[in-house]
Amino acid sequence: MGQGSSTHCELCGHKVKYLFGVGAEHSSLVSVVDLIQKHSQEKVKEILNSYQVHSSKYSHSLFECPFCDTAHNRFYLKLDYGNKQTFETQFRCGDCRASLIPATKSADRYFCRKCGEKTLKQDCEKEWN
Numbered sequence: 001m002g003q004g005s006s007t008h009c010e011l012c013g014h015k016v017k018y019l020f021g022v023g024a025e026h027s028s029l030v031s032v033v034d035l036i037q038k039h040s041q042e043k044v045k046e047i048l049n050s051y052q053v054h055s056s057k058y059s060h061s062l063f064e065c066p067f068c069d070t071a072h073n074r075f076y077l078k079l080d081y082g083n084k085q086t087f088e089t090q091f092r093c094g095d096c097r098a099s100l101i102p103a104t105k106s107a108d109r110y111f112c113r114k115c116g117e118k119t120l121k122q123d124c125e126k127e128w129n
């Protein structure tokens, strides 16, 4: 089951929702293609159609921009396929275009993307399907 949470900024009130894990309706590989960032969808479809996929890992995950110190919620996918080939989603920060890395802290420990202050507060977590 997936998990949801959100943060709000105590200074400017900016609210951000986060999803983690995978919902019940996305329990198969084919059903998650739509969740992948647009420019990777063709590549993933090609892999699913043309190769044998040995293992797959995917979930909504939290990433961070190491330069802006901001949190980014992305749908992560990794496929091992064909002859020891690997596909892994790559993400860039929408603000500075740096490559995102897996988050090293919780979502409320980053700078607010709206006002740029470190005044985020975590709201309640809840389950989602």
Ligand SMILES: [Zn+2]
Residues within 6 Å of the ligand: 065, 066, 067, 068, 069, 093, 094, 095, 096, 097, 098
């Ligand atoms: Zn950035």
Ligand SMILES: [Zn+2]
Residues within 6 Å of the ligand: 009, 010, 011, 012, 013, 014, 112, 113, 114, 115, 116, 117
């Ligand atoms: Zn703010």
